[in-house]
Structures are given as structure tokens and as C-alpha cells.
Amino acid sequence: MSTTGTTSVPVIELRDVCTRLGGHWIHRNLDLKVERGDLLALVGGSGAGKTTLLRQMIGLSRPTLGEVLLFGERHQAGHRAERFARLRRMGVLFQHGALFSAFSVFDNIAFPLREFGGLHEDEIRPLVLSKMALVELEPRHAGLMPAELSGGMVKRAALARSLALEPELLLLDEPTAGLDPERSAGFVRLIRQLHGELGLTVVFVTHDLDTLSALANRVAVLAEHRILAAGTLDEIHAVEHPFIQKFFRYHATVDEAPPEPDSD
């Protein structure tokens, strides 16, 4: 389901990943490829290890066994400058926006440009304002502090910050968590639009079936310690596995916690 040729290097590849945490195996022999242009939803039961997998993709933690390749390379590969260049190609949006509370919207978005962009202050201003425009924030919002923003504005400011260095890959943990249905739909529309306009590859973790069906062009289901199935939503719906059938049926009808897969 790659959008490009079959020979292109996956943007992310997880090979035979095994993760042991707190005395338990969370992932066992887990494989997953994220191809360029994917808008991939990672779903699964609570505690299945989605956030842990996202952290491994970002390079914040490492699996116990197996490999995580980002743009075809292990996180640890190469000299510092090479590792850094690879990381710059990735933007991350954490669950609650994670804005710096003591910084204005402007300074939050400017932060990666000041830290890593090697730019002068007079070059930074137009870049920050253009990122704000991308996420539909107005120049008058630049001076606001995070505490003065609505939940949707926090998300959009954090999204602008994650796009500051013009990444090719965007990783989102529960992008619509905490938003009401209208703001949630607006944020999904914005991510879809940016995916198309900026040619991004997007991976997101979600519990929300509305977000999943409105945003994803591929879905990976994490259960039984591995990626049980990956494909389009229609392909996943057709998989006759009790966890998958239950997960999607449950989410379609009841707004409660998802079913748990049988543990070992």
C-alpha cells in the first residue's frame, strides 16, 4: 500500500521488535513498515504498548531486542550530526500539546528554530508567522500564553511547533484527545490538509474511531504483543480475528474502554 515505488525505503521500519518492561513482554517479534505518504493509525487495547512503540519510533526508548529504522537507519547509526539531521526530519506532537507554559505561542513555535535552525531572529519571525498561518492561528495569537488558549488552539500551536523545522514525518500521540467533537473534526481536517499540502508521512495513536476513520489511510492493530494486521480500514474490518472484530464492533457501538486481548 505504498504511495511510491516498491523499492523506496520505508520511512519507519520495525523489525522483530521485542520489548520487556516491568518484568513483562510488551512486544514480541513485532514487525511494521510505514511507507512514505502513509497516514497510519496505530490502534489497540489499553496497555497494548502503542505509546511505547511511538517512543521507540521517536528514539526516546529502545526495544529490548530487534531494530527500529528511521529513514532506513537505526537511531544510533552515524555521527552526532547525522543522527541529528535524521531527527530533524521528524516532528512530534505529544498528547496534551506539551507547550512550554512560560513561553508565548510565538516563542513556543520559535523554539526549535532558535535551538536547531541556525537562523537569525529577523529570519525567525516570518517563519513562525507562516507556521501559525498553516495551522490557522492568527498573528494576534502570537503573544498569548498557553494558559490563555482553548484546547484546540493548544493543539494547533503545538502542531505548528512540530512543523517548524519542516519535517517529512509527523508522529502524533492521541491527536484529538481532550477535544470536543467539533474541534476534534476540525483538527483532523487540518492534519489531513497538511498531509496533502506538505507531502507528510503521518503516524498517530488513537482510541477514537471517528478520528481513525476520518484520518487514516492505513491502520495497524497492535494486540497479542504484535501487529496483528495492517491495511486499509476496509481490509482490517474484513480480518476475522476475535480481537479485531470485537475492537471495531465495540468502538462503533459503545464509548467505553476497548476489549483487552487475551494475555499470556
Ligand SMILES: Nc1ncnc2c1ncn2[C@@H]1O[C@H](COP(=O)(O)OP(=O)(O)OP(=O)(O)O)[C@@H](O)[C@H]1O
Ligand atoms: N517505564 C515502564 N516501566 C514498566 N512498565 C511500563 C513502562 N512504560 C509502560 N509500561 C507498561 O507497558 C505497557 C504498555 O504501555 P503503553 O503506555 O505503551 O500502552 P498503550 O497501548 O499506549 O496504553 P494506553 O492506550 O492505555 O495509553 C503497560 O502495561 C504499561 O503499564
